[in-house]
Structure formats: C-alpha cells, structure tokens
Amino acid sequence: MNRQKEISGFANQLYALLKKVPKGKVTTYGALAKAAGRPRASRAVGNALNANPFAPQVPCHRVVRSNGEVGGFAGGTDKKIRILKDEGVAVKNEKIVLFEERLFEF
DNA sequence: ACGGTGACGCTCA
C-alpha cells in the first residue's frame, strides 16, 4: 500500500545486480536474492523491487519466478510481459519460453 | 519490539 522511496542496503544490492542483466535475458527472485547474500529472501526481493525508484533504469521487469512465470509487476503483469516481448523474450501464457535459456547467471 | 504484508519458493495431496 505505502510507497517507500528510501533505498535500503538490501534493495541497493538488488538494483546493482539487476543492472547487470543484459537485454533479452531474465533472472529470478531467488537467484537475485542469493546474489545479494540472502538466498531465502526471494520474498524480500519482490518487496524491494516493488518500490523500485529506478523504474526503467533498473530492469526489474527482467525478474521472473523460479518456475518460469513472469510473476508480478507494479505496472501490471500484462505490461511486464509486453516489455519482455519487446526485448526479444518470448512469453506464452504468462510464462517465459525457453526459460532456462533466457536465464542470466551472475 | 511486535505483528501484518507481499512482484517468492518448495513440499504435499
């Protein structure tokens, strides 16, 4: 509900890592959490990205669920899918096509 | 300090 624009250390790490993800590829909340040093904080990752103050600067739309689903998006899942497709990532029924091949590893 | 919330992940039926 509340929007918090303040950036915390944890979130800051997520943004830095996320900026390393190349266009046309995607990563997962779990992998991102792990890279940030909290392999079990996949949920916290979602919370941090939800308040993402760097909108297009940080490709938060390239973060998807571990099962290949696009997951959620502040602007709407539909919007997220649209962006991914625009970057060359095929999405079918809210799921990444060739998910594992699109996955970017830190 | 405590409880509630949420763009998740995994296990079980």
Next chain:
DNA sequence: TTGAGCGCCACCG
C-alpha cells in the same frame, strides 16, 4: 500437472 499450505526475509506503522 494443478492447487493449497507452510516457510523465509525485509520493510512499515
């Protein structure tokens, strides 16, 4: 395979 339940972590009031 699909759906429901439980666990995890960080942030907010």
